[in-house]
Amino acid sequence: MSAPGERGLVPERDWDVLVIGAGPGGSATAGLLAQGGHSVLVLEREHFPRFHIGESLLPAGLGVLARLGVEPCPETFVPKRGARFVCEATGRSQAFSFDEALDGCSRSAWHVERARFDTLLRDRARAHGATVVHGVNVDAAAAEADGVWVEAAGRRYRGRFLVDASGQSRLCARLGGTAEPYHRFGSSAVFTHYEGLSDEAMAELGPDFDIRIVVRSDGWGWVIPLTGKRLSVGLVSAGRATQTMLEEGLLAGPLVSGLTRGARRLDTHVVANYSYRNARPVAPRFAAVGDAACFLDPVFSSGVTLALRAAESVADCVGPALDQGREGDPELLLAHGESMERAYLTFAALIDRFYNTQIAQTLFLGNVEGMPGRPGVMSVLAGDVWRSDNPFQEMLLGAKRRPARAKP
Numbered sequence: 001m002s003a004p005g006e007r008g009l010v011p012e013r014d015w016d017v018l019v020i021g022a023g024p025g026g027s028a029t030a031g032l033l034a035q036g037g038h039s040v041l042v043l044e045r046e047h048f049p050r051f052h053i054g055e056s057l058l059p060a061g062l063g064v065l066a067r068l069g070v071e072p073c074p075e076t077f078v079p080k081r082g083a084r085f086v087c088e089a090t091g092r093s094q095a096f097s098f099d100e101a102l103d104g105c106s107r108s109a110w111h112v113e114r115a116r117f118d119t120l121l122r123d124r125a126r127a128h129g130a131t132v133v134h135g136v137n138v139d140a141a142a143a144e145a146d147g148v149w150v151e152a153a154g155r156r157y158r159g160r161f162l163v164d165a166s167g168q169s170r171l172c173a174r175l176g177g178t179a180e181p182y183h184r185f186g187s188s189a190v191f192t193h194y195e196g197l198s199d200e201a202m203a204e205l206g207p208d209f210d211i212r213i214v215v216r217s218d219g220w221g222w223v224i225p226l227t228g229k230r231l232s233v234g235l236v237s238a239g240r241a242t243q244t245m246l247e248e249g250l251l252a253g254p255l256v257s258g259l260t261r262g263a264r265r266l267d268t269h270v271v272a273n274y275s276y277r278n279a280r281p282v283a284p285r286f287a288a289v290g291d292a293a294c295f296l297d298p299v300f301s302s303g304v305t306l307a308l309r310a311a312e313s314v315a316d317c318v319g320p321a322l323d324q325g326r327e328g329d330p331e332l333l334l335a336h337g338e339s340m341e342r343a344y345l346t347f348a349a350l351i352d353r354f355y356n357t358q359i360a361q362t363l364f365l366g367n368v369e370g371m372p373g374r375p376g377v378m379s380v381l382a383g384d385v386w387r388s389d390n391p392f393q394e395m396l397l398g399a400k401r402r403p404a405r406a407k408p
């Protein structure tokens with residue numbers, strides 16, 4: 001007999017919304033739309049809990065979690081004060097706290113183990129009434145004039161609106177040939193977890209539990225404290241990241257070797273990490289959210305937060321439109337698309353500078369305590385990129401050099 005959540009039990013019906021993927025983008029969109037009384041079917045190819053990278057959240061996503069009723073329990077959430085940039089070659093380091101950001105943004109954030117976090121978000125989506133089915137790989141999808149459909153293993157599901165939240169699989173961008181690469185960012189990552197951190201290591205990481213961003217000549221590294229005395233450590237390279245590069249570089253350096261003394265190293269993963277954008281993230285009856293819309297090099301930990309904010313923005317447009325029968329309106333998501341584009345461009349411009357200018361040494365590792373523009377920098381680092389009063393963000397957006405994208 002099939003267990004709840006298996007494909008055999010998906011009711012035969014037309015849905016208001018079909019969602020591909022139950023990562024943060026998919027589960028948040030589904031939960032918010034279901035909260036508004038809409039029927040939502042989420043099809044997810046993996047069974048949860050499953051490993052996923054992307055463990056450090058920004059303050060700007062916390063409001064979405066609150067709307068979904070997510071309780072930041074200590075089994076899953078480590079409080080994060082901000083980010084500390086570190087250069088082991090020069091011994092320089094500088095911490096940025098979210099407390100320093102411009103007024104109006106949340107001042108704290110979290111690190112999460114994604115296997116638990118994604119399961120929790122999935123459970124919130126279900127609690128609000130969404131149907132989430134695992135073990136279903138969607139192979140085809142389309143938004144047509146009078147409705148939408150997806151196909152998985154020969155079965156067709158129908159609805160009124162389609163959300164692609166398939167992450168880096170970017171199903172609809174691949175089907176439509178609309179993915180455009182960003183150049184000159186990181187292109188691959190290698191990472192691992194440690195468990196059984198010593199009390200000394202925990203004391204060194206806390207009480208602030210900042211993410212450590214290690215600026216290196218072969219790329220950059222992250223050090224993220226997780227619950228249960230675990231540590232996530234990874235390296236992103238502009239070339240091909242290898243296990244040897246991780247082991248002989250970041251893991252052997254004083255920061256990680258000190259923190260992990262006596263701890264047990266778990267599996268190592270290598271992933272391609274090419275940044276891209278979907279040139280058609282919205283269309284009539286369709287929206288891509290999260291990495292299915294745009295994936296940016298993770299140096300500023302923006303991915304989950306942007307996925308959550310896109311989910312919220314889509315749900316807030318599509319929910320009322322479904323009530324009024326306007327979900328096919330070609331203009332429905334134009335403002336949403338522009339607002340997300342502003343966020344993506346802001347982070348892309350900052351990432352471009354991180355890789356291709358001296359900004360890491362001057363701004364993130366230089367002595368800029370008390371610098372007048374620092375709150376604006378901090379607001380961008382907090383993901384608070386939908387405001388119009390931040391000169392640092394305007395500088396990023398206004399700058400002429402935008403060489404990163406393949407096509408203008």
Ligand SMILES: Cc1cc2nc3c(=O)[nH]c(=O)nc-3n(C[C@H](O)[C@H](O)[C@H](O)COP(=O)(O)OP(=O)(O)OC[C@H]3O[C@@H](n4cnc5c(N)ncnc54)[C@H](O)[C@@H]3O)c2cc1C
Nearest residue numbers: 021023024025045054056138167169189290291298303304
């Ligand atoms: C090395 C690295 C480090 C990162 N670090 C951070 C970080 O510190 N902080 C941060 O915020 N972000 C980070 N990110 C980015 C973050 O992982 C993503 O931005 C985030 O997971 C996006 O959420 P999502 O819901 O769009 O996609 P995902 O979380 O990838 O979810 C997509 C889901 O869709 C499912 N799916 C895919 N295709 C199909 C299909 N055809 N049918 C059915 N289901 C499908 C997948 O199984 C998956 O569960 C990092 C990324 C990388 C590569």
